[in-house]
Amino acid sequence: MSTAGRDEPPADGGWAAELEELRFRLEQAQALGGPEAVAKHHQQGRLTIRERLRGLADPDSFAEVGTLTGQGRYEGEKLTGVTPAPYVMGLAKIDGRPIAVGGEDFTVRGGTSWSGDRKKGGQGGFVEDLARAYRIPLVNLIDGAGGSVTSIQRRGHSVFPGVHGFEQSVALLGEVPVVCAVMGTAAGGPAGRAILSHWSVMVKDTAQVFAAGPPVVERSLGQKITKEELGGARLAVDVAGTIDNVAESEAQCFEMIRRYLSYMPANVWELPPLTDSGDAPQRREEELARIVPKDRRKPYNMRCLIELIVDRGSMFEIQPTFGKSLITCLARMDGKVVGIVANNPMVYAGALDVKGARKQTHFVELCDCFHIPLIFLVDVPGFMVGKDAEAAATLREGMRSVYVGLQATVPMYTVVIRKCYGMAGMGATDKNGLDFKIAWPSAEWGSLPIEGGVAAAFRREIEKAADPKARERELEAQLRAQASPLRTAEAFGVEEIIDPRATRPYLCRFIDAAQGRLRTTVGPKPRYGVRP
């Protein structure tokens, strides 16, 4: 029935055409670079960005932002199709906690940069603004080759470096956890973006990362090299430490990202989540009483030692294949997140070399930033020695890690397992805080080890002796007896000597007691001064 003089709105409210166009545009976005490009991408053993987002996030948790961005194709006024912008991003959840997440779509122009009115992500862009505004972690799934000279043609001019800069990316590093995963070949800007993270991971065989790829290298230096040799995980992770960890597959990569974020607070104004570990804090492992060999020349497995102390199954190692004389891992003690820095006696007796020092510097800063208490399991004979070590500037990198340790304000616990010598030993203490040093009876320390130290300090006396070798051994034995850690404990030069089996219960008590301190000192940690 109609009323005279008034148009009755149709049953659909009159918006059918617009809703149909919206549906069509959303469908176009789902198609990415089209079936051929997607098939080619799959043939290379790689997932599309949409599959990656599904693989990473909690089921049905992805709320996309900027779905319609792209390049529309029109016949007259009629839309015939849209090539989506080569970046997909939005809000998602991991273990029920919100994250900002995005990644390049390699099936559209190889994931090269796109110029709309507002950038979506990659370097800055909405996804980074979202992470910062909402104070939630940012996950970048990087699969882009960066800028292309073809953009000069497109724009009619060349763009100054930094026009889409890293200002927001840098600011995020002081406020929310940032994870970068290299999922394909990343060169230039995307490669640089990967480094501006708290933790980075790349996929074995299908991902590479470098400042510039093989064609540029050949043109510049005449070096013929494959992209895998130039920036595969074997070089970028194991040799250079450019990227922290390697994943065997994309699926494992997502698992690792989820795991890493489980140790992190949403931002620096919060503490990491508490979990019920189901592992008694009082647990004492008999194995700890015999793990350190009596023979000082014999090493032992520090990873096993860590696993015996922390909550069962809670150890997540950062940079396990780089700087192997040092082990850094996130773990839990009675459900509370801790960071562990442990020297590895299996590699150079645990001496701190340039790679180990770089690893320690980053890890200490990471834990300090997110209010994660640090446990140092110390067995360090000192900085690495020798011409190679000096040429690599071990002293500078080592002192940088000492400097960063002295700036950190998070509670630290020093547990001396065996050797604690020199500046590297000092770098494993909380000199600016409680300076709480705990030791096992197997501990020994000083400004330098007795062997070698005796030969240098008593050179004349040893030379004059009838049997110089015997005299040297005699002096060593005398000093070693006086160097018992129990004697230092008499002087309160070390705060406690514990039965190795009591390590877990003892540390759990103090970490629990420090929670109030942690709760009342959250927030960003601005740093002053110039790192050496």
Place this chain on the structure above:
Amino acid sequence: MATYEARSEVTGSVWNVVCEVGQRLEPGDTVMVIESMKMEIPVIAEDGGVVKEILVAKGTAVTEGQPVAVLEAK
């Protein structure tokens, strides 16, 4: 059958070779011991297997990453 090289993780000198050609090692067994930084650092047969070749003798100087033995794993 895949052959692989056991490598020294450290620069040092061969302190002791503790396996023989033809011997079967379990994953994690020691191939040889390198003396470095006044400590005896084992070279581990990560995947175990049969020792096909020993590349360095007792007393030889080795560098970080140098292959010291060839093994054939299952």
